[in-house]
Amino acid sequence: SGGRPMLEVDGINARYGDSQVLWDVSLSVGDGEVVGLLGRNGAGKTTTLSAIAGVQPPSTGTVTFDGKDITGQSVSAISRQGIKLVPEDRRPFDGLTVRENLELSTDTTNGEDWDVPRALGEFTQLDERANQRAGDLSGGEQQMLVIAMALVGNPRLVLLDEPMEGLAPQIVDQIVDIVRRVREANIPVLLVEQNVDVCLELIDRGYLLHKGEIRMSGSAAELADATEEIDRYLGIR
Numbered sequence: 001s002g003g004r005p006m007l008e009v010d011g012i013n014a015r016y017g018d019s020q021v022l023w024d025v026s027l028s029v030g031d032g033e034v035v036g037l038l039g040r041n042g043a044g045k046t047t048t049l050s051a052i053a054g055v056q057p058p059s060t061g062t063v064t065f066d067g068k069d070i071t072g073q074s075v076s077a078i079s080r081q082g083i084k085l086v087p088e089d090r091r092p093f094d095g096l097t098v099r100e101n102l103e104l105s106t107d108t109t110n111g112e113d114w115d116v117p118r119a120l121g122e123f124t125q126l127d128e129r130a131n132q133r134a135g136d137l138s139g140g141e142q143q144m145l146v147i148a149m150a151l152v153g154n155p156r157l158v159l160l161d162e163p164m165e166g167l168a169p170q171i172v173d174q175i176v177d178i179v180r181r182v183r184e185a186n187i188p189v190l191l192v193e194q195n196v197d198v199c200l201e202l203i204d205r206g207y208l209l210h211k212g213e214i215r216m217s218g219s220a221a222e223l224a225d226a227t228e229e230i231d232r233y234l235g236i237r
């Protein structure tokens with residue numbers, strides 16, 4: 001909807017001890033956009049999400065959200081402003097039911113569109129298991145629940161770290177469908193993904209990250225055509 005992007009990452013650098021892992025990374029996510037961050041293992045994708053969410057603030061560079069500089073703010077302060085990070089290893093609380101997991105994730109600070117009834121209405125597979133322990137769900141259902149938990153937080157931006165990782169192909173299709181629904185709900189998403197084909201199916205635009213540097217960016221169509229760069233930076237497709 002015009003104007004400045006919702007999220008603007010400008011020239012961030014990050015290091016672990018002596019080794020620098022992000023080099024002047026800049027990217028943006030606009031209103032309602034699903035943007036991909038593609039790269040091999042160790043390229044720096046998770047570190048980029050950590051820098052945005054405040055888990056590990058960048059050493060230099062800025063993160064601007066909705067026109068406000070949030071660089072270096074705490075995870076909780078950034079979360080309260082509506083940036084919800086879904087880490088790769090996020091799991092629901094096994095001993096709580098599906099419904100309880102959704103209840104404790106509900107946050108109306110930034111809106112009231114999403115609540116437990118809506119989440120269960122959107123994800124009928126979860127609705128059928130609403131009163132079961134989350135620990136008894138399949139891996140795919142748990143991933144579904146984790147995304148639903150982010151949604152009841154009424155996010156203004158979701159950072160999704162490899163949500164399809166380790167899931168069987170038919171489950172991957174379900175998660176793809178869920179990301180589509182997040183997009184249809186007009187919630188912007190920054191999606192970290194190693195699977196190029198899955199990623200290109202979902203995103204409006206994307207960035208190729210290689211050894212901590214953005215090597216290319218473009219629309220999904222432009223990236224799909226960039227077979228040389230994809231082979232070079234992602235190896236396989």
Ligand code: ATP
Pocket residue numbers: 016021039040041042043044045046047048
């Ligand atoms: P993956 O898909 O494996 O998570 P990634 O693209 O998300 O890869 P990062 O996890 O951001 O990559 O890692 C970038 C680099 O930083 C890698 O070389 C990794 O070994 C290193 N690294 C990540 N976390 C730490 C840490 N806590 N301490 C030291 N080095 C780290």
